[in-house]
Amino acid sequence: MTTKRKSMLDSAIIGRAVKDSFIKLNPLMMMKNPVMFVVEVGTLVVLLMTVIPGYFGTEDRVGFNLTVFLILLFTVLFANFAEALAEGRGKAQADSLKKSKQDITANKIVGGGVKQVVSTELRKGDIVVVSQGEMIPGDGEVIEGLASVDESAITGESAPVIKEAGGDFSSVTGGTRVVSDQIKVRIMSDPGESFIDRMISLVEGAKRQKTPNELALNTLLTSLTLIFLIVVVTLAPIAKYVGVELDVPVLIALLVCLIPTTIGGLLSAIGIAGMDRVTQFNVLAMSGKAVEAAGDINTMILDKTGTITYGNRMASEFLPVKGATVQELGEWAALSSAKDETPEGRSVLELMKTKQLSYPAELVENASFIPFTAETRMSGTDLPDGRKVRKGAVDAVKKWVLSQNGSVPADLDSTGESVAVLGGTPLAVSVDNRILGIIYLKDTVKPGMQERFAELRRMGIKTIMCTGDNPLTAATIAREAGVDDFVAESRPEDKIALIKREQAAGSLVAMTGDGTNDAPALAQADVGLAMNSGTIAAKEAANMIDLDSDPSKIIEVVAIGKQLLMTRGALTTFSIANDIAKYFAIIPAMFMLAIPQMDALNIMKLGSPSSAILSALIFNAVIIPLLIPLAMRGVAYKPMSASKLLSKNLLIYGLGGVLAPFVGIKLLDLIVHIWI
Numbered sequence: 001m002t003t004k005r006k007s008m009l010d011s012a013i014i015g016r017a018v019k020d021s022f023i024k025l026n027p028l029m030m031m032k033n034p035v036m037f038v039v040e041v042g043t044l045v046v047l048l049m050t051v052i053p054g055y056f057g058t059e060d061r062v063g064f065n066l067t068v069f070l071i072l073l074f075t076v077l078f079a080n081f082a083e084a085l086a087e088g089r090g091k092a093q094a095d096s097l098k099k100s101k102q103d104i105t106a107n108k109i110v111g112g113g114v115k116q117v118v119s120t121e122l123r124k125g126d127i128v129v130v131s132q133g134e135m136i137p138g139d140g141e142v143i144e145g146l147a148s149v150d151e152s153a154i155t156g157e158s159a160p161v162i163k164e165a166g167g168d169f170s171s172v173t174g175g176t177r178v179v180s181d182q183i184k185v186r187i188m189s190d191p192g193e194s195f196i197d198r199m200i201s202l203v204e205g206a207k208r209q210k211t212p213n214e215l216a217l218n219t220l221l222t223s224l225t226l227i228f229l230i231v232v233v234t235l236a237p238i239a240k241y242v243g244v245e246l247d248v249p250v251l252i253a254l255l256v257c258l259i260p261t262t263i264g265g266l267l268s269a270i271g272i273a274g275m276d277r278v279t280q281f282n283v284l285a286m287s288g289k290a291v292e293a294a295g296d297i298n299t300m301i302l303d304k305t306g307t308i309t310y311g312n313r314m315a316s317e318f319l320p321v322k323g324a325t326v327q328e329l330g331e332w333a334a335l336s337s338a339k340d341e342t343p344e345g346r347s348v349l350e351l352m353k354t355k356q357l358s359y360p361a362e363l364v365e366n367a368s369f370i371p372f373t374a375e376t377r378m379s380g381t382d383l384p385d386g387r388k389v390r391k392g393a394v395d396a397v398k399k400w401v402l403s404q405n406g407s408v409p410a411d412l413d414s415t416g417e418s419v420a421v422l423g424g425t426p427l428a429v430s431v432d433n434r435i436l437g438i439i440y441l442k443d444t445v446k447p448g449m450q451e452r453f454a455e456l457r458r459m460g461i462k463t464i465m466c467t468g469d470n471p472l473t474a475a476t477i478a479r480e481a482g483v484d485d486f487v488a489e490s491r492p493e494d495k496i497a498l499i500k501r502e503q504a505a506g507s508l509v510a511m512t513g514d515g516t517n518d519a520p521a522l523a524q525a526d527v528g529l530a531m532n533s534g535t536i537a538a539k540e541a542a543n544m545i546d547l548d549s550d551p552s553k554i555i556e557v558v559a560i561g562k563q564l565l566m567t568r569g570a571l572t573t574f575s576i577a578n579d580i581a582k583y584f585a586i587i588p589a590m591f592m593l594a595i596p597q598m599d600a601l602n603i604m605k606l607g608s609p610s611s612a613i614l615s616a617l618i619f620n621a622v623i624i625p626l627l628i629p630l631a632m633r634g635v636a637y638k639p640m641s642a643s644k645l646l647s648k649n650l651l652i653y654g655l656g657g658v659l660a661p662f663v664g665i666k667l668l669d670l671i672v673h674i675w676i
């Protein structure tokens with residue numbers, strides 16, 4: 001999506017936002033925003049008094065009332081425009097995604113043969129063949145073969161990615177194109193529920209729900225509005241009692257100035273823009289809540305393989321223990337891997353080829369395959385002659401062999417450790433109760449990880465690497481990457497337990513992952529960021545998906561979340577401070593209209609009561625569009641402590657909020673006073 005990035009000032013987006021500002025005047029839509037709804041009702045009342053002045057006895061004030069009506073109308077339109085503009089980029093993106101969505105001809109496997117069907121006829125569980133040059137007709141999992149796939153339609157990234165059966169790189173997305181080779185795909189979504197469908201509804205905000213924070217603030221703003229409504233309504237009879245006749249349009253102007261229209265008008269734009277900033281970053285957030293939670297994260301849990309390292313663990317050496325040869329170790333390693341479709345398993349057979357070693361493949365012809373699981377941390381084959389071949393994590397294979405009354409070779413541990421200290425993964429190979437040696441699986445830490453983790457530390461976020469690998473490998477990679485802490489030999493349930501423990505201690509936890517074994521933990525975490533390259537299970541459990549599959553991006557997501565929370569806080573402070581200042585302009589003016597002797601109250605020395613009221617009202621309206629850029633972009637964010645940030649923002653936005661109206665209203669009054 002990066003390539004389709006739209007500038008905020010795109011004229012098509014602005015044009016559409018202007019149109020939407022009027023559509024949003026529909027009272028049924030306005031009611032969702034109580035503050036602005038009150039302004040709209042006030043606008044209508046003043047309109048009636050302007051067009052049928054005879055009925056209200058306001059013939060002498062038609063000019064003033066018309067002006068008040070226009071300013072109020074623009075106040076509502078400006079607020080609508082802020083929201084429409086924030087929605088604009090997402091809507092434009094949704095349009096281009098919809099265009100890229102088209103019916104694709106699929107080669108569905110039916111019985112023994114292949115039948116051509118339209119992609120919309122595909123259902124969960126169907127199996128299709130996709131060859132070079134063809135589009136993948138739906139979301140699914142590669143069950144056979146390997147292909148490079150161009151995913152630029154969804155990620156904007158033009159370099160093709162490898163998709164292969166088994167392992168963590170098996171998921172494919174409908175609408176992407178196979179650029180080489182052929183794969184068999186099992187479809188995993190029904191029509192209308194695909195990844196692109198979900199993406200469209202996400203970016204166009206069709207299912208946008210207010211976050212708990214937003215709801216709480218909305219309740220506060222509504223209560224404030226209600227209080228001021230009661231104050232203003234009761235003001236009229238009180239004034240009448242002391243012999244002062246207050247004009248209804250003036251009372252409405254007073255009400256609108258007092259209620260928090262600035263934040264009321266910008267609130268939803270702030271939330272939408274925050275989500276949109278995440279999207280522009282090629283991260284899909286399933287909800288605004290997830291983005292806000294990211295802003296409050298204290299602990300981040302990352303898995304090792306594929307997140308901190310590249311994850312294409314390849315067998316690179318056979319290291320036999322005493323009493324075994326490379327040939328012998330290779331043979332049993334290959335026999336244990338003959339039907340292992342994981343990248344690790346296939347790489348063992350590749351290594352046999354590069355080393356020009358052979359193995360008796362006929363032995364596995366009728367063998368039963370024991371697939372790798374994160375629980376057992378082993379895989380292998382049970383041969384028809386009864387022999388059991390296994391490979392897996394050293395401690396797992398050791399336990400397995402001991403349970404069959406075997407013994408552990410004296411040099412096994414040191415051989416394994418020689419691999420682990422280099423950050424490699426040692427896999428032990430056994431047949432029945434005999435261990436033959438170690439397969440050295442090589443993996444590389446992604447560049448730039450240390451700087452990224454240092455940045456997280458400055459934000460006050462603790463990083464923990466959680467891996468199924470052995471403690472020594474884990475320690476090496478943890479040191480190389482610069483994480484704060486690590487947990488080794490962890491099974492899926494250990495990851496969940498770790499997250500629950502951190503949450504119980506009061507932390508908000510973020511987790512990135514890509515494997516099916518990460519899915520439960522991704523669901524348990526407050527922020528679960530799945531890699532787009534990962535499995536479907538991981539992507540469904542997570543509440544965010546990184547289209548670029550760069551787990552370190554969680555750092556930017558956290559920054560955007562913090563920025564979103566800060567922007568909302570800053571503009572709320574500014575808005576309420578603002579309203580207090582307007583009080584001083586409008587209350588004296590209102591009473592001066594009725595009792596000219598009250599001029600002493602006019603501390604701002606405004607031209608006339610009418611011009612004071614109109615100036616305050618104009619200021620109240622134009623402050624909304626003036627603050628739209630800040631609401632959209634977010635307030636500046638630098639990694640620093642929360643308390644420092646708070647005091648800094650209170651000073652800028654609180655004090656600024658009090659002073660701005662005094663200056664603004666005074667300047668406006670100088671002009672308005674000449675004009676009326």
Ligand SMILES: Nc1ncnc2c1ncn2[C@@H]1O[C@H](COP(=O)(O)OP(=O)(O)OP(=O)(O)O)[C@@H](O)[C@H]1O
Binds near residue numbers: 304374
């Ligand atoms: N195909 C395989 N056959 C046998 N053992 C394997 C296979 N793949 C991995 N293992 C072993 O199982 C361990 C756990 O693997 P798993 O994929 O769950 O975790 P991991 O990838 O090491 O860690 P992470 O959670 O960081 O991705 C590995 O460290 C390795 O020792």
Ligand SMILES: [K+]
Binds near residue numbers: 256258259262579620
């Ligand atoms: K206001």
Ligand SMILES: [Mg+2]
Binds near residue numbers: 168303305306
């Ligand atoms: Mg893994």
